[in-house]
Amino acid sequence: MRTGWIAAGLLALAVPVLLPERHLAVYVLLALTATVAVGVSMLMGYAGQVSLGQASFYAIGAYAAGLLAVHGWPPLLGLMAAPLAAAAAALLVGAPLLRLRGHHLAFATLAVQLILLGLLSRGEWAGGAIGLQGIPRFSLGGVEVRADRGYAYLALAVLAAVMLVYRNVVVSRVGRALRAAATGEAAAAACGVPVGRYRLAVFALSAAFAGLAGGVYAFYLGYLSPGSFPVLLSIEFVVMAAVGGLGTVAGPLVGATVITLLVQALTLLGTQPGMPGYAPAVLSYAVYGLVLVVAVLYLPRGIVPSIRRS
Amino acid sequence: MIGYLITGLGIGAGFALVGSGLVVIYRVTRVVNFAQGALAVLAAMLTASLLSAGLPHGVAETLGVLAGAAAGLLTGVLAIGRPGTAPGASLIVTLGLGLLAYAVEILIWGDQPRSFPGLGGAIDVAGARVQVHYLLIVAVALPVFAALALFFARTDLGKALSACASNPYAARVVGIDVRRMGLLSFALGGALGGLAGVLTMPVQQVSFDSDVALIVNGFAAAVLGGLTRPGVALAGGLLLGVAQTVVAGYGGGAYRLEVALVVLLTVMIAQAVRTPPAPEAAG
Numbered sequence: 001m002r003t004g005w006i007a008a009g010l011l012a013l014a015v016p017v018l019l020p021e022r023h024l025a026v027y028v029l030l031a032l033t034a035t036v037a038v039g040v041s042m043l044m045g046y047a048g049q050v051s052l053g054q055a056s057f058y059a060i061g062a063y064a065a066g067l068l069a070v071h072g073w074p075p076l077l078g079l080m081a082a083p084l085a086a087a088a089a090a091l092l093v094g095a096p097l098l099r100l101r102g103h104h105l106a107f108a109t110l111a112v113q114l115i116l117l118g119l120l121s122r123g124e125w126a127g128g129a130i131g132l133q134g135i136p137r138f139s140l141g142g143v144e145v146r147a148d149r150g151y152a153y154l155a156l157a158v159l160a161a162v163m164l165v166y167r168n169v170v171v172s173r174v175g176r177a178l179r180a181a182a183t184g185e186a187a188a189a190a191c192g193v194p195v196g197r198y199r200l201a202v203f204a205l206s207a208a209f210a211g212l213a214g215g216v217y218a219f220y221l222g223y224l225s226p227g228s229f230p231v232l233l234s235i236e237f238v239v240m241a242a243v244g245g246l247g248t249v250a251g252p253l254v255g256a257t258v259i260t261l262l263v264q265a266l267t268l269l270g271t272q273p274g275m276p277g278y279a280p281a282v283l284s285y286a287v288y289g290l291v292l293v294v295a296v297l298y299l300p301r302g303i304v305p306s307i308r309r310s
Numbered sequence: 311m312i313g314y315l316i317t318g319l320g321i322g323a324g325f326a327l328v329g330s331g332l333v334v335i336y337r338v339t340r341v342v343n344f345a346q347g348a349l350a351v352l353a354a355m356l357t358a359s360l361l362s363a364g365l366p367h368g369v370a371e372t373l374g375v376l377a378g379a380a381a382g383l384l385t386g387v388l389a390i391g392r393p394g395t396a397p398g399a400s401l402i403v404t405l406g407l408g409l410l411a412y413a414v415e416i417l418i419w420g421d422q423p424r425s426f427p428g429l430g431g432a433i434d435v436a437g438a439r440v441q442v443h444y445l446l447i448v449a450v451a452l453p454v455f456a457a458l459a460l461f462f463a464r465t466d467l468g469k470a471l472s473a474c475a476s477n478p479y480a481a482r483v484v485g486i487d488v489r490r491m492g493l494l495s496f497a498l499g500g501a502l503g504g505l506a507g508v509l510t511m512p513v514q515q516v517s518f519d520s521d522v523a524l525i526v527n528g529f530a531a532a533v534l535g536g537l538t539r540p541g542v543a544l545a546g547g548l549l550l551g552v553a554q555t556v557v558a559g560y561g562g563g564a565y566r567l568e569v570a571l572v573v574l575l576t577v578m579i580a581q582a583v584r585t586p587p588a589p590e591a592a593g
Contacts, residue, residue, distance in 0.1 A: 289410030
């Protein structure tokens with residue numbers, strides 16, 4: 001177990017050096033989506049909540065960091081504000097929404113994201129539908145992170161931090177209480193677990209993960225628009241978390257890696273000369289759809305728990 | 311105002327049909343079919359193709375609705391076909407099938423919005439000009455809802471369907487094949503979704519991702535009746551359609567979807583506050 005983590009860590013550190021600069025974009029985006037997927041895995045695995053709107057918190061983090069940076073704040077402050085803004089938004093919408101369960105909550109989170117996208121695309125302050133442009137690059141102590149390699153390590157650091165937090169939450173009192181609540185809510189409540197408050201806390205924490213990833217995303221791309229955060233993105237996070245294994249630390253990482261590489265390979269295939277222009281879109285929709293259906297039906301616990309059992 | 315009212319009723323009847331499809335499936339299987347909007351889009355696109363291939367009106371629409379039913383049945387087979395699939399897992403499966411439908415739709419019809427002509431012309435109703443097609447939508451939807459209500463209340467099959475949801479075990483004991491009833495409900499839901507798509511396509515362009523708006527509006531309509539009462543879904547859909555048209559008419563054209571969303575959230579939260587959390591399994 002431990003050797004596996006060390007090997008994975010070394011590999012993650014080595015890849016940005018070995019990979020040519022022009023292929024690093026996939027690596028950066030993979031690390032960022034994995035960061036969000038970790039939050040989804042925690043939310044679905046430990047609090048039993050399906051969020052189909054996780055990309056909203058990704059967007060809120062990105063816009064928080066981007067707006068602060070555009071208005072001349074130091075990038076580090078922007079990056080720190082990203083998870084805070086996302087968590088604050090989660091607390092705000094979560095207080096009423098988390099009264100809902102199951103498919104009601106799924107639709108509610110979807111609705112929240114659609115409302116957010118509507119607000120962003122009409123908000124002058126956010127650049128409207130055109131988007132927020134001219135976000136400066138990330139810099140720390142006067143050193144600007146310019147190359148993709150720098151962002152690869154920044155994204156990796158964020159992912160590692162988030163996984164560490166997740167692991168500590170899982171083994172903590174709160175984690176045990178949540179596991180109890182997921183299996184028997186009334187029993188847990190009877191034992192004195194403040195179920196509602198813990199659920200809200202996990203919701204906010206998973207939003208903070210997404211917001212932090214969004215902050216890095218804003219500095220990396222330097223440009224944000226509502227179109228960068230479609231509903232499909234939220235569903236992708238759910239697919240990755242579910243495929244990898246809910247409620248495990250390694251699961252979302254495995255899920256995000258498998259799916260990103262699969263979609264990347266098919267996009268490469270779809271953009272071959274002779275392929276029609278819509279091929280990449282068709283292939284990626286097909287992959288997400290198929291993988292989700294097959295995983296839920298044949299690997300209901302996800303890749304990581306299935307491997308661990310066999 | 312009369313114009314807005316009738317246009318709104320027409321649009322709302324479309325939402326109500328999508329919502330009623332959700333209701334029929336949920337009533338029997340406790341599964342919320344996320345692919346319901348995709349079924350409507352699929353049926354509408356197919357009808358457009360059949361019409362442009364020269365089939366007469368009526369035939370093309372019927373085939374479109376049947377295709378919706380077939381796609382619904384297929385969704386059901388995958389979503390609830392395996393014994394022991396939890397409703398939460400089934401929801402995720404229908405979500406995946408909705409994504410898969412995107413791939414199929416783009417492959418066959420491309421990613422541009424499409425439409426086909428419906429009943430042409432406009433008439434004056436109490437001094438307001440209304441496109442005739444909106445009247446057609448209402449005229450088709452109302453008898454469908456009446457038939458649906460009679461079907462569930464009066465026929466043996468309808469009662470058997472309802473029995474599956476309220477007590478699957480007892481239903482099995484008295485000899486009802488719960489799985490077959492579930493599949494039947496998916497096919498019926500698919501037909502209702504297909505009908506919604508076919509009816510509304512002439513007045514609202516449909517593209518492969520129109521299903522998000524359809525499913526959100528349909529769910530908002532259905533959720534008013536706790537997802538189990540088709541009649542309330544009809545009322546909800548009509549109310550939603552009128553509200554959206556009025557909002558759009560008085561200057562907020564861009565905020566139409568948001569109206570549905572806020573209604574949806576308000577109703578769901580109000581319902582959740584009123585009733586203590588049901589002992590429902592997570593997911």
